[in-house]
Amino acid sequence: MVSTYPESEVTLGRYLFERLHQLKVDTIFGLPGDFNLSLLDKVYEVPDMRWAGNANELNAAYAADGYSRIKGLSCLVTTFGVGELSALNGVGGAYAEHVGLLHVVGVPSISSQAKQLLLHHTLGNGDFTVFHRMSNSISQTTAFLSDISIAPGQIDRCIREAYVHQRPVYVGLPANMVDLKVPSSLLETPIDLKLKQNDPEAQEEVVETVSKLVSQATNPIILVDACALRHNCKEEVKQLVDATNFQVFTTPMGKSGISESHPRFGGVYVGTMSSPQVKKAVENADLILSVGSLLSDFNTGSFSYSYKTKNVVEFHSDYMKIRQATFPGVQMKEALQQLIKRVSSYINPSYIPTRVPKRKQPLKAPSEAPLTQEYLWSKVSGWFREGDIIVTETGTSAFGIIQSHFPSNTIGISQVLWGSIGFTVGATVGAAMAAQEIDPSRRVILFVGDGSLQLTVQEISTLCKWDCNNTYLYVLNNDGYTIERLIHGKSASYNDIQPWNHLSLLRLFNAKKYQNVRVSTAGELDSLFSDKKFASPDRIRMIEVMLSRLDAPANLVAQAKLSERVNLEN
Template sequence: MASDIRTSELKSPIDVAEYLFRRLHEVGVRGVHGVPGDYNLVALDYIPKVGLKWVGNCNELNAGYAADGYARIKGISAVVTTFGVGELSLLNAIAGAYSEYVPIVHIVGTPSTLSQRDGMLLHHTLGNGNFEVFANMSQNISCAMAKLNDPHDAAGLIDNAIRECWVQSRPVYITLPTDMVQKKIEGDRLNTPIDLNYPKNPPEKEDYVVDVILKYLHEAKNPVILVDACAIRHRALDEVHKLVEKSRLPTFVAPMGKGAVNETLPNYGGVYAGTGSNEGVAERVESSDLVLTIGSIKSDFNTAGFTYRVSQLHTIDFHSTYMRVRYSEYPGVSMHGVLQKVTARMGKLNVQAGPAPDNKIAKKDQGMSQGELITHDWLWPRVGQWLEPNDIVITETGTANFGIWETKFPEGVTALSQVLWGSIGYSVGACQGAALAAKETGNRRTILFVGDGSFELTAQELSTMIRNDLKPIIFVICNEGYTIERYIHGMDATYNDIQQWNFKDLVAVFGADPKKSKTYQVRTKQEADNLFKDEDFSSAPYLQFVELYMPKEDAPRSLKGTAEASAKTNAKQ
């Protein structure tokens, strides 16, 4: 059982739960996601006391997706569940955040330390007296764990967990037993902010790596830059943009890195994903004699089915914990300091121009005749023409995620997708979290593109958006089921079909004020084009929901190729 600290020994006594939530406020969290349960209820009372807002989700899985979307915009997030039944419902979302480097603080309200010590037969347990089993499940998808079983070390454990969450950009797991919530600990620590700085590289080692990189960079005849997701997750975008702008080298993004680079820069060249690349990109990247990859994650969907054709002999990889120059690896050297010094010392480089993507619709797709159906080849360049600077664009795993590769962004657009983990339904919850973060940080439009099949998994979060007076623009792509699965296997199989809903009617079903919401249905290019031209619609004054109909078997070119490669990988024996 936890031993008490004498309150008289404390300079500024503060309850454990209040300390925890004040630390979360300190690092930028303002909205706390989750679902109430009897083991976390008393702790939830502290949330409004410290200036935080309880979001209140429809279920824990959705709360996890929402916390993921919120963290990608705000930098970190928090989600609260109850022991056992609540935390297990969240784990799919936390696993996704772990795989994609998203920092979420997962707080679990647990039975009291006394109940756990005595192995009591409590609800939400397996009935075997084992209170560690659920924490053990979370251990492999958390970069740090803090079990607040003793007030003596609670503050230190909280501070360490939040720091690791931020620095490693991955989820952490904190247990808060019911009898610890109101225990007094030293609040004087709050006067010293948590140190969120990245560790500095050893100077001599860093300088050596920089010299090696510059040697190859100056020798290269046609070098290029390729930016990926970990440049975003590990907060290296300032360093990346200085390198891109000063070097003027052709710069590309991987699908998971979409939005990492200002796409209005003259040297931005588009999306590189092997055979799924934008026009002219694969030829330019693969013919380069030196590729600087920053924050690379070479997963199957991020490389269009492992179709990269870039030799490691011609590659320099920048990562958060190591550098790799051709075949030589330098552990313990972070990309942050290296990028700064390479940019400062680079001098004159050999620059050969790359492709210049735009949002022009191909001539074959420009037709707007009466009743002409919306196609992916037409839609995604048209979306690019409609987007505005600083928009937040969320795309579901499937047609939308692959389609957005063909969209050139205005400056400042943030793109959210779950390319590596790929849990369908993710984007609806993520939209709620991103829209809340957008509401907290300024007037940024939040736009979601989600397939009808994926939407049906997590549709309840539309209710949470309405409850919190959020104003996303939601496009549900109505194409009769799981299109990406159809292309992998079973084009006409019944298991890839779904029940057809009256999707837009859910806005009213979930209780939206008709004066604070609007729904649309578009079936043709002309109807969609008219909607994009509608200034009231584009101003996003309230929640707007669009049923956007597309042919069942239509899909982006990159999806078709990736699905074919995935099917071959699945069939290997």
């Protein structure tokens, strides 16, 4: 790498952002605070880098999560104590769901720490490491910088760990160290982001064992889950399907892990809540190759998987499991690549590729019929187009989207495991800003309930500030917390919300180019989806979808009953 720095030294603050810029992380999320202000000055010294300036730290963490799911890494900057703690719910979600995120915290100067000064934003006890310790359990690694001679190496290590392991990392950067100088020549050596190689003998045993199971199977399937997306194995999944011609299914969290236009794609498996055809195809398999599984309750239909076989192979980012045997340290990406090279020669001669389950045809309804969730999710598939980024909120949207069909090269973003309501509004900001940097013609489409929106609505302001005209905001107005009503408290007032005038929000936040639409009937939705101008991402759009209070996708109704039962178990 040729040096682009005329001076022999750069500040540590600039070093941090130059390293991120080298990895195409060009938007920094967060809020200013007095312990990070000098650091934020350095954002503007890096060409093509921007400071998003979010509405609050929690939203900034959600936005960093959404950005990382598009680009593979993101950066969140908060201030000591009050700022970093406000962000931790979002950081915890990124940890749970395998999202690479660098959380940089501006902390008081080293001398202030040494003197144990009674500074603002502290607990008043002289302990400046307490918040760092709080982040330990939701971080892949941490660094609390104090020595300028090793600080660049610590920054590089943390960036690598966040990217390779797809987890958040924590960097505490004292205010007095931001302007200290480090050799600019350090920037000429790229950060090594390559995965370490698997142990050859362990990997060979894995590949041989899996190949033997393949040779014995007459009804095998592939099941794709979240970590296939997070750990960059989509191409390996496609190659495995192509090499074997096995049927392939996804979980809710794995949706978009394989092109749904692939001729061997069979649908989404959610245990007992799957369509009958999908349920039968998966549960009657005599071999299941499960790539990147995260077996949470909502991802499995409240743990209702009912495999008829014990021949299950689990490919994980840092280990393999074959039946009851575990192979620590054998990473799935390399193992899949080696398996793909030879698997076709091991396929059982008796294996006959079966027909994949048929997709449901779009529903039909009279134009004056009130709009329903089932109709919405049936029809929206025809409006989606290749390259869309589709963000679905915990609740009715996350369950409804399972019924839709994604075109090729679509990215789905949801938070099925962590399930923090309001997550998607911030995540949409991050995804939209990432899309601006990659391809501004890519549409970013949010589906969020009226209740969830109220937690993080102010982040729409950031979309407006940055003219994210590639964004569609579908607000599903069903008068409150429908998923909670279905689980418990159908008519309880704690599931009510104050109604908002959603179509006033874009004007309130001073959007420059925007469109407001309200749809209440099947005919109005059909007209909207056939409007070519509406399909063009040339302005921010708010679409209020009017639904009845207890209307929900059928699979959510079933999940709610299961969840209530689990919640009441002794």
